[in-house]
Every structure is written in C-alpha cells, then in structure tokens.
Amino acid sequence: MKNVILYYSRTGKTRFLAEKLQQELGGDLVEIRDLKKRKGPFGFLRGVRDAHLGLNTEVAPSGFDISKYELIILGTPVWASSPTPALNTFLQTCNLMNKKVILFVTSRGAGYRQAIDILKGKVEAKGGKVVGVGSVKTWLRGKKYLFRAGIELAKLWKTV
Ligand SMILES: Cc1cc2nc3c(=O)[nH]c(=O)nc-3n(C[C@H](O)[C@H](O)[C@H](O)COP(=O)(O)O)c2cc1C
Numbered sequence: 001m002k003n004v005i006l007y008y009s010r011t012g013k014t015r016f017l018a019e020k021l022q023q024e025l026g027g028d029l030v031e032i033r034d035l036k037k038r039k040g041p042f043g044f045l046r047g048v049r050d051a052h053l054g055l056n057t058e059v060a061p062s063g064f065d066i067s068k069y070e071l072i073i074l075g076t077p078v079w080a081s082s083p084t085p086a087l088n089t090f091l092q093t094c095n096l097m098n099k100k101v102i103l104f105v106t107s108r109g110a111g112y113r114q115a116i117d118i119l120k121g122k123v124e125a126k127g128g129k130v131v132g133v134g135s136v137k138t139w140l141r142g143k144k145y146l147f148r149a150g151i152e153l154a155k156l157w158k159t160v
Contacts, residue, residue: 002068003027007075008059008086010038010047013138013146014075014106020150021073021104025157028069033060034086051079054118056089066094071160072128073102074119081111083119091119096128102157103130108139131160 005022008031009015015031022029035058036050037043050057066072072094076087083091083105101123105112112135120130134153136146 003071003073004030004066004069005073005075006030006032006064006066006090008032008034008077008084008090009075010034010077010084014077014104016143016146017104017106017136017150017153018075020147021075021154021157024151024154025073027071027073030061030064032064032086032090034058034084035060036085047084048080050085051082054082054088055085056092057085059086059089062089063093064090066096066099069099071100071102071131072096073104073157074123075104075106076115076119078105078107078110078112078115081114083115083122087119088122091122091126094126096123096126099128100131100160101128102132102134102160104134104136104153106136106138109137132157
C-alpha cells in the first residue's frame with residue numbers, strides 16, 4: 001500500500017517521530033512548513049492563540065497532492081489542546097475521500113485527547129476514515145524514548 005507521512009514540527013520532536021515511523025513503515029515523508037514566524041516568546045504566544053482559534057496559516061508545500069496515496073499518516077504537536085495551524089491548513093485544502101488516515105500527536109501530555117478529537121472531526125469532514133491514532137508525550141523525554149515510541153506505533157500500524 002502506498003502511504004505518505006505528512007507532519008508539522010516546530011522544535012523537532014514530531015519530526016523525529018515521523019522519521020522513525022517512515023523507517024519502520026516505508027512510504028514518503030513530507031514536512032509541512034509553517035511560513036509564519038513561530039519562534040521566540042511572541043511566536044509561541046501567537047501559536048497558542050492561532051491554534052486555540054483553529055486558524056489556518058500559510059504553508060509550504062501548499063496543495064500537496066495526496067491522490068496517489070491510500071494511507072495518509074498525519075503528525076502534529078498539540079498546541080493549546082488543538083492541532084497546529086499548519087495541520088488545519090492541510091486538512092482544509094486536501095481531499096481525503098476514501099483515504100485511510102492515521103493521526104499522531106506529540107505533546108507535554110495535556111489536551112491531546114481534545115486535539116485528536118478535533119483532528120478526527122476534520123478528517124471525517126473531508127471524507128477520510130481514521131484507522132489509527134497515536135499520542136506521544138515528549139515532556140522531559142529524549143530521543144531514545146521517541147525512537148522506541150516510533151517502533152511501538154509502527155508495529156500497531158503495519159497491519160492497517
Ligand atoms: C504554541 C504551543 C502550544 C502548546 N500547547 C500545548 C498543550 O496545550 N498541551 C501540551 O501538552 N503541550 C503543548 N505544547 C507542547 C508541544 O505540544 C510539545 O512540546 C510537542 O512535542 C512539540 O513538538 P515539536 O517539537 O514537533 O514542535 C505546546 C507547544 C507550543 C509551541
């Protein structure tokens with residue numbers, strides 16, 4: 001089955017996990033970059049506000065074509081108990097009709113259920129079917145932990 005892992009990452013944790021998942025599951029890996037400044041204290045605060053309000057942002061690549069993939073794996077950090085603006089933009093512009101979708105989030109451990117529920121709603125509104133969900137806590141956890149989490153999640157999703 002042809003799959004793609006699309007992810008947004010501000011500080012690298014979701015990227016690390018996405019890369020590990022690709023090693024385990026194969027397929028293509030695409031980083032969705034947010035073209036708004038998200039660094040520094042103001043970038044952080046704008047991120048909290050934009051995510052809380054469910055806003056979109058400008059992303060690159062924009063309009064990534066997912067038509068050739070059967071399974072779409074989407075990863076995002078949790079911001080303000082919500083998905084990131086970059087994922088909001090992707091989910092607004094893509095067509096997921098008849099696609100299987102796996103969602104994974106990274107967070108400090110708060111609000112991830114709400115973020116996953118919001119993501120699920122957006123995927124279903126676009127005609128996609130959520131066939132797997134994963135949540136990884138990153139607070140005070142290093143790469144070894146993320147590495148193992150990637151292996152464990154991939155085991156669950158190999159048969160999807
Ligand atoms: C703007 C912003 C808001 C955040 N909000 C939450 C939150 O509501 N709950 C939580 O557990 N972690 C929150 N975090 C922490 C990130 O979700 C967590 O550090 C994540 O693993 C970072 O992923 P990344 O390195 O791929 O950017 C927030 C981080 C940022 C930058």
